[in-house]
Amino acid sequence: MAPIGSLQRTGRLAGGVLEDLKRRVLPWYGDDFRQGLHPKALASVLFLFFACLANAVAFGGLTELLTDGAIGTIEMIVVTAAGGVIFALFSGQPLTILGGTGPIVIFTGLLYAACQRFGLPFLTTYAWTGIWSGVFLIILALTDASAMMRLFTRFTDEIFAALIAVIFIVEAVKDAILPVFRQNGNSTLELASLVLALMTYALARGMKRFTKTPYLRRTIRNLVSDFGPTLAIVIATAFSFLYADVPFDRPAVPDQLTTTTGRPWLVDLMSIPTWAIFATIIPAFMATILLFLDQNITSRLVNAPSYQLKKGGGFHLDLLVLGFIVLGASIFALPWIVAATVHALNHVKSLSEAEIVEVDGQRRERIVGVRENRLSALTIHILIGVSILLLPLIKLIPMAVLFGLFLYMGFVTLAGNQFFDRVTLWFTDRNLYPNTHYVRNVPRRIIHYFTAIQVACFAALWILKSSPIGILFPVLIALLAPLRLWLDRFFKREHLQALDADEDMDEAEIAVH
Template sequence: MECILTAALTGILFALFAGQPLNILGSTGPMLVLEMIIFKFCHDQGWEFLPLRAWVGLWSALFLLIIVAFDLSALVKYITRFTEESFACLIAIIFIVEAFKKLFAITDKHPYNIHPEIPLDYTCSCYHSNFTMPDPNNATLMNITSQIGYSVFDMTKGMSTALNQNKTDSNVTDYSTFLTKKECESKGGMMMGTGCDTIVYHDNVFFLSIILFLFTFGIAWTLKMSKTSRFFPTFVRQYLSDFAVLISILCMVLLDLYIGVPTPKLEVPKKFAPSNDKRGWFINPFHPNNPWWTILVAAGPAIVAVILIFMDQQITAVIVNRKENKLRKGNGYHLDMMVVTVCIVICSLFGLPWYVAATVSALAHIMSLRKESESAAPGEKPTFLGVREQRVTALLVGILSGLSVFMTPILTIIPMPVLYGVFLYMGVAALKGMQLTDRILILLMPTKYQPDHIFLRHVKTTRVHLFTLIQILCLAVLWAIKTTKSISIVFPVMVLGTCFVRKAIEKVFTHDELKWLDDIMPDDSKKKKEDEEELKEDDDGDEETESLLGDEKRRLNEMKAIYGQGDKFGGTKTPFAQDRVNITEEVNKTGIWLQVRRDSMPVIRDPDQNNGGLHNRKNGSRDKKDKKPAEKTSFFVGEDERTPLKEEHEEDDMV
C-alpha cells in the first residue's frame, strides 16, 4: 500500500509542478539498495528503522535545498554520454537479472521434481495431538494418503470426514481439500506418517510460469517491432506498437485463467492501511528507543543518499533532455530537484519509499510519445519529428496508480510471471538504441559486417573497442559493488566516480575521438583563451565585415547577370530553381525518377545547324552526336549537384 500511495502522490506532484514532466518518478534499484543498508544498520544497532530513516530523509532534503539554492544542478554539464549510458545500462541489467531471479524464486514455494522416475511416499495424515497411532494392520485408518498433498483431517467433524475428503486418486487435483503442516499445527493437530517430510512437487506451476514469462516478453517485443513491419495498415501497426505491453498482459492473463493452474498471483492490500499493523501513517522522528544523538548520526547516510538522489535524478533528466529527442521546451533541472526534495520530506515523515526519476520508466515514456512523419512515397521511412511534450500522461499515471486500490479484484488475477516478463521487456527495451550496446555488438562482428555507424567513419575500430572495454570495466565495477553487501554503501560514490574516469580518459583519447564516441566535457582553462580570441575578433570585425559585404555584393551581381542574360554566359548555366521539389534518396534511386530525369534533360543544339527539311532528317544521326551534355534539371537536383551528365549520355548513345 505504501508503494501505491507514493506512486500516486509523487506522480501527481511531479506532473503538475516539475520543469520536465516527461520524467517518471519511481523506486529504483540503487535507492532500494541504500534503504536495505540503512535497515540492516538499524537492526544491528537495535534502533528503530523508520524514525532514523525519517531523519536521514530530512537531512537529505536540507542538503538538496542547498544544492537548489546555489544552482549546483549546473554540474550536470560534466555528465556525458559515458556516465549516462553506464548508469542506464546498469539499471537495465538490474531489471533483466531481477526478472530471472524472481522467476526461479517461484521454485521455493512450488518446486519441480528433477527425478520423476523415483516413486514418492506421501503417507502422512493430520491427527489430534492426543491421538494414538492405530494398529498398522488396520488398513481403514492407515489408508489416508495422497499423491499430491497432505491428507485432510477436519478437527470439527472427526476422522470420518477426513476419510471422505481424502483423495487417493492421483489424477484428482483439489488444492482446497489439503492441509499443510503449518495449517495442521495451527488447528492443534500433528502430522504422522512415513511421507510427512517428502517434498510436495508442483511441476506444472513452475513450467507454466516460464511459458507465461517468455510469452509476455515475446508478444510485447514483437508487437513493439511491428511498427516497421509490412503487415497491416500504418494506423493498425501504430496502435499495436503503442499498446504492446497491455495486449501481452491481457493475453497471458486469459491463458492463465483458461488453464487453471494456481500460479503465484499479484498480492494487493485489501484495505487502505500501512503494511505493518503496529504503526500508523505518520512517523514520529523522536522515538524513545533511539538515542538523541542518532539525529546527528543520520547526517552521514544522508550525504550518501544525496549523492545517489542527485545522480539518479539528474542522469535520467540528462538522458531525457538529450538532443536526439528533439525537445523544444526547457530542461528544468533545478525545479525538478526542488519538487523531488518536497516529495522526499513527505515520504520520510509518512514512512513511504523514496521515489526519484526512474531511467527505464522515463525512457519508456519518451518512446510512447514519439512523433514521426507520415510515409508519403513507397519505400520512404518515417522521419522522427520529436516528442509530444505535455503533462497529461504523467498526471494520469499518478491518478491511475492511486485508483488501483479500488481495482483489487482485477489486479489479483494477474500472475506474477507475467509481471516478470514485463520487467524483462523494459530492461531489454532500455538497452535498445544505446551507443554502448551498439559498440558491444561491434566487438562480436567481423569488419565487413559492421553497421555504418557515424563514429566508425571517424574513429579507428581498435580505438572504439578500447573505449568500449573501459566502459564495460566501469560497469562491471559498479555491478560488483552493488551486489557486495559489505561495501554496497559506497555505490553512490562510485557512480559519481564515473565522471572522474571520463575526465581521466582524455589522456588516452584525442579530442576528435571523444567528440564522436562521447560528449566533450567543458574545460574551464580554455575560457580565458576563448575570451581573448573573441576580443581579437571584435577588433578586426569592421574590416572583415566590409570585405564580406563586398564579396556578397559581387556574388549578387553575378547572379543577376546570369538570370538576365542567360545563354550569353556559355549556355550551360542554369538559374537556381525557386520551386524545387525535395525528394528523398530512396525515391531518387527508383526507376520512375530515373526515367523522369532522362526525359526532362534539355538538349542544346549547334546554332549553325539548319532546322527542319530533308537535310535535317538525313542528318538525324549527326544530331545525336552534336548534343551537348546538359546539367541536371533544377526540378531534380539541388545546388550541389550542378555537374554535366556526360557518363549517362554516353550510356544512352550506346543503347
C-alpha cells in the same frame, strides 16, 4: 545532452529554479495539457500505468523482502501515486516519470542491515535519513547544483542507464526464468510462470514492432504498436485463467488501504536517541548523492537531442520538487522515489513520432518529434492512486506477467544504448560492423579500449552494490564524471568526440541532409 540554458549556474539563490519557471513552465503550462489530448497520449497512459504499477508492485515486494516487511508494496503504490501527481503538476520536465528504482531499493536494504547491526529502529532511522536527504536536495536545487551535470557526458549516462536496465532484466530472469532450472519446487507452476513471462515479453515486443510490417492499414498498425504492451498484459493475464489449477504468484497486496505491517502511517520521529538523529546525516549524504545523480542523469537522457524536444528541460525545478517529495514521504516512512530511467525513456518513446531515414545506405528509425505534455504523466499516477481502490483486481495479474514486462522494458532500454551496441561489436564479424559515425571515424582498437573502460566501471558498480559496503556505491557513480575527464589524457579529442558526443553524430548528419 540537455539544452545548455537549463544547466547554467545563475549565481543567485534559487536563480536556476526561477529561470526554469520563466523558460519552461509558465510559457508552456497550458499547452502541456492541450498536447495530452491525443490518442498517442492515451496509449502511453495505458502502457505506462501498467508499467509503473508493475514497478511499484515488484520493487515494493523487493523492499518488503529486504526490510523484513517494514516497508512494502502498499507503501510503494501510495508514494508512487502521490509523488507522481505532484511532480507532473509542478516539475519543469513532466515527461520524467518518478518511481522506485533498483539502486534506491538496494540502498534501503543496506540501510536496514546497518540498523540491525547497530540496534536502531529502522523506520525512524529511515525517516530521519530521508528528511535530511530531502533538505539537502532542496539546498542543492536552490544553489543551482544541477549545473554540475555539464561535467557529465554520454560516458556516464550510458553506464547508469545500462545499470538500471540490467537490474530490470536480472530481476525478471531471477524471478521468472531461473526457478525452472532449480528443480526444487512446483515444476508445473515454474514452467507456466516462465511461459507467461516470455509470452508477455514476446507479445509486447512483437506488437510494438508491428508498424514495420506490411499488414493492415498504417493507422491500425500504429494503434497496435502504441497499445502493444497494454494488450500484452491483458492477453497474458487472460491466458493465465485458462489454467485455473496452477497457483500463479500474484501481487501480495492487502484488500484495504493500510500499511504492510498495520503500523500507523506517521512515524514517531523521537523514538531514537538525539545522537542517532544527527548520525543519520551520514547515510543521508549517500542517499542524496544517489538521488541527485539518479534524477539528473535520467533528466539528461530524457532531454537528449535525439528526441527533438522543443520545450527544454527544468533540472533545478525538478530537483526542488523531488526534494519536497522525499522530505514528505520520509515523515511517513514511505519509499523514496526518483526519476525512473526505464519508465521515463519509455514514456518519451511512447509519445514520439518516428520516420524511417537512410544514412550511408542504412535504413534506420529517427524520432522527428515528441508530444510533450503533463496530462499523460498526471493521468498515469492518478490511475495508480485509483488502483488502491481496486486492489483485488491488481491481484489478478500474475507476477510472471509483470516480470515479462520488466524484461521487455529492460531490453528496450538497452537497445537504444550506444554502450551496449559497442559491446556487441566484440562478438561481431569486423566485416559486418554497422556503418555508424564512431566506426567510420575511430580505429577499432580505440573503440574497444573505450568500451572496455565502461564495462569495467559497470562491473565495479555492480560488485560494489552487492558487497557489504554497498552503501557507498553512490560515491562510485559520482566518480564516473572525473574519471571521464581523466580519459582526455589518453584518447585523442576527435576520437572522444565521436565516442562520447552529447549528440549522436549520425543524428546530426541526418539533420543536415
